[in-house]
Amino acid sequence: MAELKNELALRGLSKSYGAARAVDGVSLDIGRGEFVTLLGPSGSGKTTLLMMIAGFVEPDAGEILLDGRGITPLPPERREFGMVFQGYALFPHLSVADNVAFPLKVRGIARAESERRVDEAIQLVKLGGLERRLPRELSGGQQQRVALARALVFRPRLLLLDEPLSALDKKLRGELQDELKSLHRTVGLTFIYVTHDQEEALSMSDRVAILHHGKVVQVGSPGELYERPATRFVADFLGRSNFIRGRVASADGGGFRYTAGGLGFVQADATAPAAASDVLIALRPEKIQIAADAAPETANSLAGRIERWSYHGTSFQMTVTTDVLGPLQVQVPAWRCRFEPRDGLAVRLGWDADAAIRVGDDEA
Amino acid sequence: MASVSAAGAAPALPLRSRLGTRGVYWLFTTPAVLLLAAFYFYPLLSVLWTSVTEPKPGLGNYALLATSPAIQHVLVTTARICALTTAVTILLGYAVAYALVHLSPRARRWMFLGVLLPLWISVLARAFAWVTLLRTEGLVNQLLLELDLTREPLHLMWNELGITIGMIHYMLPYAILPLYANMRGIDLRLVAAARGLGATRGQSFRHVFLPLSLPGIVGAGVLVFIFSLGFFVTPAILGGNRVLMIAQYISIQILEVVRWGIGAMMATVLMAAVLALMALLARIVDFRRLFGVG
Numbered sequence: 093m094a095e096l097k098n099e100l101a102l103r104g105l106s107k108s109y110g111a112a113r114a115v116d117g118v119s120l121d122i123g124r125g126e127f128v129t130l131l132g133p134s135g136s137g138k139t140t141l142l143m144m145i146a147g148f149v150e151p152d153a154g155e156i157l158l159d160g161r162g163i164t165p166l167p168p169e170r171r172e173f174g175m176v177f178q179g180y181a182l183f184p185h186l187s188v189a190d191n192v193a194f195p196l197k198v199r200g201i202a203r204a205e206s207e208r209r210v211d212e213a214i215q216l217v218k219l220g221g222l223e224r225r226l227p228r229e230l231s232g233g234q235q236q237r238v239a240l241a242r243a244l245v246f247r248p249r250l251l252l253l254d255e256p257l258s259a260l261d262k263k264l265r266g267e268l269q270d271e272l273k274s275l276h277r278t279v280g281l282t283f284i285y286v287t288h289d290q291e292e293a294l295s296m297s298d299r300v301a302i303l304h305h306g307k308v309v310q311v312g313s314p315g316e317l318y319e320r321p322a323t324r325f326v327a328d329f330l331g332r333s334n335f336i337r338g339r340v341a342s343a344d345g346g347g348f349r350y351t352a353g354g355l356g357f358v359q360a361d362a363t364a365p366a367a368a369s370d371v372l373i374a375l376r377p378e379k380i381q382i383a384a385d386a387a388p389e390t391a392n393s394l395a396g397r398i399e400r401w402s403y404h405g406t407s408f409q410m411t412v413t414t415d416v417l418g419p420l421q422v423q424v425p426a427w428r429c430r431f432e433p434r435d436g437l438a439v440r441l442g443w444d445a446d447a448a449i450r451v452g453d454d455e456a
Numbered sequence: 457m458a459s460v461s462a463a464g465a466a467p468a469l470p471l472r473s474r475l476g477t478r479g480v481y482w483l484f485t486t487p488a489v490l491l492l493a494a495f496y497f498y499p500l501l502s503v504l505w506t507s508v509t510e511p512k513p514g515l516g517n518y519a520l521l522a523t524s525p526a527i528q529h530v531l532v533t534t535a536r537i538c539a540l541t542t543a544v545t546i547l548l549g550y551a552v553a554y555a556l557v558h559l560s561p562r563a564r565r566w567m568f569l570g571v572l573l574p575l576w577i578s579v580l581a582r583a584f585a586w587v588t589l590l591r592t593e594g595l596v597n598q599l600l601l602e603l604d605l606t607r608e609p610l611h612l613m614w615n616e617l618g619i620t621i622g623m624i625h626y627m628l629p630y631a632i633l634p635l636y637a638n639m640r641g642i643d644l645r646l647v648a649a650a651r652g653l654g655a656t657r658g659q660s661f662r663h664v665f666l667p668l669s670l671p672g673i674v675g676a677g678v679l680v681f682i683f684s685l686g687f688f689v690t691p692a693i694l695g696g697n698r699v700l701m702i703a704q705y706i707s708i709q710i711l712e713v714v715r716w717g718i719g720a721m722m723a724t725v726l727m728a729a730v731l732a733l734m735a736l737l738a739r740i741v742d743f744r745r746l747f748g749v750g
Contacts, residue, residue: 146652168651181649185667198655198663246654 099124105154116306131293132303174248180239182227189223195246213241250282323452327374336373353416360446375448377423384431388442510717517721538684549631583693614696638672678737
């Protein structure tokens with residue numbers, strides 16, 4: 093495993109446009125064969141960061157290392173990175189085959205070899221039979237595959253993808269996510285993927301780096317990020333979350349007690365905060381148990397009243413107003429909801445000590 | 457109020473309801489149509505008529521195209537000057553248009569002013585400006601002599617060179633504008649994409665930008681060539697009657713030697729050539745895109 097590490101290393105990359113810091117001291121190691129997603133809202137710097145990796149944007153500070161060698165000053169054409177552009181950027185005057193052959197043509201690869209590899213790449217993305225078509229004669233999904241084939245045909249050192257699925261409708265996007273993932277397994281190449289779509293990031297990536305205001309807020313596997321968000325921003329951006337502001341009452345090795353709205357709660361935490369410090373607790377809507385009659389048998393519980401609710405087939409979404417903590421979002425699997433929700437119904441909410449997580453408050 | 461006007465006499469029907477909406481628009485264009493008919497189509501037809509009736513009925517005038525060395529010489533000279541003008545104009549215009557699409561909006565505004573300004577200066581004024589620059593004792597020759605780059609003044613005008621220089625200068629905006637309109641439509645991200653796929657700057661230009669700008673080159677080229685064919689003032693002044701292009705030849709036939717038939721025949725040939733080129737152009741490029749409409 094040691095040799096797999098750190099294929100691409102970003103060291104303190106920064107880029108400003110005027111007064112705006114688009115990318116602000118980003119360091120990130122990307123291992124060989126990894127599928128890493130740069131996730132963030134628009135304006136978070138994810139695309140600028142990708143463009144620096146690709147060589148289109150020169151960083152103000154920091155460096156980019158590939159297998160330990162600095163590549164920061166290299167122009168894009170010398171980096172040998174495959175790239176799928178936002179909107180695909182297929183050459184409108186070239187056929188599918190000529191588009192895919194383009195990277196080989198500019199590298200002066202002999203015709204026979206080029207034809208063989210173009211054919212291989214076109215088969216890989218399942219576009220056989222469409223070689224002579226022009227890009228405008230293809231559907232969005234097919235264009236996306238051409239862009240992929242073109243980015244892979246010259247056996248790049250890694251593949252950069254800039255929101256490749258954002259132009260497609262939802263159903264097709266789902267199919268192509270699966271295909272991209274299996275393609276990643278087939279070619280075994282490092283994929284660096286940029287998106288603002290958190291579901292896409294969670295379902296496809298080995299690791300996700302979350303960017304916010306040009307900084308990497310947290311890096312980790314999708315599960316880690318979802319279950320253990322480091323900050324309020326991450327908890328809010330990946331999925332939804334309730335936030336409870338409290339003050340630590342007492343702490344021991346396994347967790348701490350805190351008070352919020354005058355009521356006491358318990359929270360599991362390996363690194364307990366100092367007594368009397370302020371804490372922010374993130375609580376996912378689906379981790380709250382809800383009952384209409386008896387209180388749930390959980391470490392924390394409180395009373396509330398259903399303010400709004402909606403049915404989503406697989407689940408109920410409810411907004412429950414509590415005297416102590418204000419409104420809380422609750423999500424219950426429809427088949428496990430033992431009562432019929434209705435507006436104004438008095439309910440009991442509960443959650444276990446390890447159902448919630450303490451997060452850093454980065455939006456104070 | 458409503459009851460008062462209803463009780464009054466029925467108002468005269470508005471023009472629109474008598475003619476229909478379309479009829480009104482036709483009415484608007486009538487003056488222009490009448491003007492064109494009287495001062496454009498009628499004279500054109502009479503030119504055509506003259507070319508087959510003067511001095512005697514028949515196609516005798518057109519036979520001269522095959523038999524008269526003088527006429528053939530005029531046609532070849534015209535074609536040569538126009539081809540050279542077109543080639544150089546497109547080359548220079550392409551460079552300017554390329555710079556225009558890549559410049560900042562601010563710099564672009566200033567450059568556009570520079571491109572458009574000459575359009576408002578009379579062709580006559582510009583031809584004479586070139587005379588002061590190019591004549592034997594002109595500024596260019598003085599400079600070359602001062603710098604010892606030449607011993608004898610160069611013959612920069614009263615020949616095809618002078619005509620071509622003057623025509624290129626006049627034609628440049630007509631090449632730059634359609635080229636620019638075409639280049640504006642090219643997605644510059646494609647050029648970046650080419651580089652991301654391993655192409656050098658030169659390769660990106662050659663394999664991506666240049667092919668995509670080809671419709672603009674062809675369009676601007678045909679346009680400049682067509683305009684050049686009918687040039688009169690510039691060749692007359694900078695050619696000094698030593699080089700005859702077709703428009704000047706026609707003028708001489710009609711005004712000086714008074715051979716209306718030959719003049720009319722040449723005018724008809726010129727018009728036919730222009731129409732043929734326009735038809736060719738229409739097949740290759742979309743006119744509206746060429747002029748940046750829509």
